[in-house]
Every structure is written in C-alpha cells, then in structure tokens.
Amino acid sequence: MRNSPDDEADFTSGLDLHLDLTGDRGAGRSLESALREAVRRGRLTAGTRLPGTRTLAADLGLSRGTVVQAYTQLIAGGWLTGARGSGTRVADVLPESGTGEAADHGPPEPGVTALGDLRPGRPDVSAFPRADWVAGVRRVMSAMESEQLGYPDPAGVPALRSAVAEYVSRTRGVAATAGSTVITAGFTQALSLLARTFRGLGTRRAATEDPGFAVHRELLAAAGIDPMPLAVDAGGSDPAHLPDDAGFALLTPAHQHPWGVVLAPGRRSAFIDWARRNDAYVIEDDYDGEFRYGQQPVGAMQPLAPDRVIYAGSTSKTLAPGVRLGWLVVPASLRGPLLRTVRETGSTPPVIDQLVLADLLSSGSYDRHVRRARLAYRRRRQELAERLAVVTDTPLTGVAAGLHTLLPLASEAAERELVATAERSGLLLQGLHTADYWYPTDEERPAALLIGYATPPRHAWRQTLDLLVSLVSGLSGTSG
Numbered sequence: 001m002r003n004s005p006d007d008e009a010d011f012t013s014g015l016d017l018h019l020d021l022t023g024d025r026g027a028g029r030s031l032e033s034a035l036r037e038a039v040r041r042g043r044l045t046a047g048t049r050l051p052g053t054r055t056l057a058a059d060l061g062l063s064r065g066t067v068v069q070a071y072t073q074l075i076a077g078g079w080l081t082g083a084r085g086s087g088t089r090v091a092d093v094l095p096e097s098g099t100g101e102a103a104d105h106g107p108p109e110p111g112v113t114a115l116g117d118l119r120p121g122r123p124d125v126s127a128f129p130r131a132d133w134v135a136g137v138r139r140v141m142s143a144m145e146s147e148q149l150g151y152p153d154p155a156g157v158p159a160l161r162s163a164v165a166e167y168v169s170r171t172r173g174v175a176a177t178a179g180s181t182v183i184t185a186g187f188t189q190a191l192s193l194l195a196r197t198f199r200g201l202g203t204r205r206a207a208t209e210d211p212g213f214a215v216h217r218e219l220l221a222a223a224g225i226d227p228m229p230l231a232v233d234a235g236g237s238d239p240a241h242l243p244d245d246a247g248f249a250l251l252t253p254a255h256q257h258p259w260g261v262v263l264a265p266g267r268r269s270a271f272i273d274w275a276r277r278n279d280a281y282v283i284e285d286d287y288d289g290e291f292r293y294g295q296q297p298v299g300a301m302q303p304l305a306p307d308r309v310i311y312a313g314s315t316s317k318t319l320a321p322g323v324r325l326g327w328l329v330v331p332a333s334l335r336g337p338l339l340r341t342v343r344e345t346g347s348t349p350p351v352i353d354q355l356v357l358a359d360l361l362s363s364g365s366y367d368r369h370v371r372r373a374r375l376a377y378r379r380r381r382q383e384l385a386e387r388l389a390v391v392t393d394t395p396l397t398g399v400a401a402g403l404h405t406l407l408p409l410a411s412e413a414a415e416r417e418l419v420a421t422a423e424r425s426g427l428l429l430q431g432l433h434t435a436d437y438w439y440p441t442d443e444e445r446p447a448a449l450l451i452g453y454a455t456p457p458r459h460a461w462r463q464t465l466d467l468l469v470s471l472v473s474g475l476s477g478t479s480g
Helices: 005-012 027-041 053-060 064-076 096-105 130-143 158-172 187-200 214-222 265-277 332-345 351-363 365-391 412-424 458-473
Strands: 080-083 087-090 181-184 205-210 226-233 246-251 281-285 309-314 326-329 405-409 447-451
Touching: 027 064, 053 064, 064 080, 130 351, 130 365, 158 181, 158 309, 158 326, 158 351, 181 187, 181 332, 187 214, 187 246, 187 281, 187 309, 187 326, 187 332, 205 214, 214 226, 226 246, 246 265, 265 281, 351 365, 365 405, 365 458, 405 412, 412 447, 412 458
Parallel strands: 205 226, 205 246, 246 281, 281 309
Antiparallel strands: 080 087, 181 326, 309 326, 405 447
C-alpha cells in the first residue's frame, strides 16, 4: 500500500514538540489548544512543518484520529495549512484573534518576535548591504593568496588596518595609521582586551559614565578592575571628581550613551590634562559617530591627544552587530601590551571577514551604505518627534545624532509601567532603569524612555511608531 503524503511526513519531519495536554477538556481539545498556544507564543513560527499525524500520535500516546481531528480544526480556523505533498504547516498569516489573545498571557517569551522593537543601540539589520557583501566575498576569494589563510597577524589583516585608518582619519578626524590600528571583534571584545591589558599593567580602578552601559562595568570587574562612577549632565561626563589612581576613563564623548549629550570642549581638555598628569588614558567609545543629523559635526576626541586617547569604533551600528568587527587606534605605549593580550586570548577575527570589510571600505560601498542609513534614520527621528509632539508636551532630548533619543518620564515607576505595558502589547522598549544604566544607589535618579528609532525594519516602522504613539498618548507619567 502506498504511503499518503502525511505518512511520508512521519519520516521527513524530526520535529519535537513540547505540548502541555493537561486539563480535563479531552485529548482532542487539549491538543488543539496546546498547538494554538505554541503558535500564538511564537514557539511554532510561520511555515514550520508539523510532524505527521502518525508520528505525533505515537509521541503523545494519542490515537491518530485525535491528531487528525485537531489538525483539521486548526486548518479550518486558519492556524495551520495543509496541502497534499507538503504536509501540515503553521500558517503565514494568523487569525485576528491570535494577536488579541496574546496580550492576555503577559509579556512575549524570550526569543519570540514582537510586533515592534524600539530598543536602542540596534541598527535596521534588514538594511544590511547583502549584495555588496556578497560581491566583496567574490572579489576577496578570487584575489586572495593561499598564504593569507594561515595564522593571522594579531593586530589584524594589513589591508583592513590600512582601510580603517584611512576611513577614521577621513570621517572622524582621528590621527591613525595602519601601525596604530588593531582590529577586534567589536567593542565589547575590545574593552575586554583593554581591561585585561590594563590590569596586567597594574591598573586597579577605572571610571565609567553614570548612567552608562552596565555591561562595561561588568567587563571591568571581570578583569579585576574596580569601576567608579562619572556623573553626566548637559555638558557630558564631569571630570571634577576623577581620582588620581584611576588607570583610565571610559567615555562616549560625541554622543553620550544614554543621555545623548556631547562632551563639552572644556571637559575634553580636562580629561586629557588628568590623563597626562596621572599617566592615565581615555578610552573613547565612538559607537555611533557616523550618524549626525545636524549641521554642526562633532569630531573625535582622540586627535587632541593621540598619546593618551584610545579610539574605538565598530561596524555594529553601521552594518550589524552580528558582523563582529571593530577597531582600536592605540597609543604606541600600549600597542605591545595589547597585542600580547590578543595572542594570549587567541581572539583575532576571521581573516576572510576582515578582507571583505577592507574591500567594502576601499570600494566606497561602506560609505554609500552609511549615507543611505543616515538619511533613513534622520527621517525616522524627525517623524518620531512630530508624532509624539501631538500626544505629549514633553519634548525628546539628546542631540540630533545616533540611533536613539530619550523621552523623559516623571518617575522610575512610570518608566517601568510603560515598558511593561508596551511589552504586553508586543512592543519592546527600554528605559534608564529597566536596563540598569545607573550605578547602584539609594538616591532617586531621573527616568526616561530610550527610543531606538533605527531598530525596526523598514516595512514595520510605521506600525511600530503607531503602537508607541498609542501607548504614550495614554500615559500621564511624562515629565515636562
């Protein structure tokens, strides 16, 4: 007897399902409800091919007829699709009731695709220049010498170091050469390498911005360095209380994260004077320096003191975090110790990826992509400000730059309530307190919503913005 398509699916689908069939609704109804819930929660995504009825019945200890009946009901309801020869799959477009019911079950589970994502620090990864990258791979693989696939230079591929040095000199005013440039796997790895290097040189304490990235404090602590807070106000990080025994200060001078302010010229000079006076350094995290939307450019801090400022950049905001490529421009006094740390950790990024990025930089493809992204993000920021101005009197804060802006809120409680309400509605948001930007303290701190307007893919931007405006319009906790 010839097997039916559903029988053949028994052998081609090795999908395991975790389905809760507890309850007193009967096996068929329990299975139907469990499958519907798995689809609604996102554990079974659109297009997923389900096990054949024989396989699922055997796995769950049910009769095949019970499984057939459950599949039939879910197909009729629009949750699943069934076609001869292709088995049973999760529908691409779910019934309207699916979206409405999801909010009754609390926040989306980890890994579930939400209706919208406005968390900061993320570019529109759907705009990644795939065609340029693929073309770069072809050119690199055609021209690459076999010897280049050997053990790489710990400082990075020479072609990329040269291309990065030219790029940051041209676009950010950095004093850089191929010899002073070290290629890393993004800024997080770069900071980890620097922390280990400084610890090996005797550093015990370092200063970071408050508020600032909690993960940066954690990386320093993991390397045995005690992080200390630098207060931030409208003029950026305040150097007034820098301790003499700190080995370095970690700053975001061009666009402080998260406040979005620029480090005042007088404070730039004060940090450099402190570094020279105490044989210390400044780590300049220029995480989104390419994205400025006003008329007045803000250059890097490093050219003021190339011997005391370590300049750091990456492709995480310009291309995508998953590319995992970044760079450091390092003073000569630190190059040897840093490269020893790189060798000890075996942390050089893949050679082929380095060569492809070098190709994009030298061909102009990287610049063209950045210009396209800059134009798109500028338009989004303007539209965001215009839409929110209709529903709240509280203006957005932060200079016109980067990938995020801030909406001040009345209190930490209001911030947490808005973030939680948004999450239950399928919108991912982040606040100063919900993301642990502040150093731990009993002191009451300002609250704000960080809106990452670059994050949504182009097709989802308007829907995501509509959802945000709807939520803010019903909030009484804005600060103005």
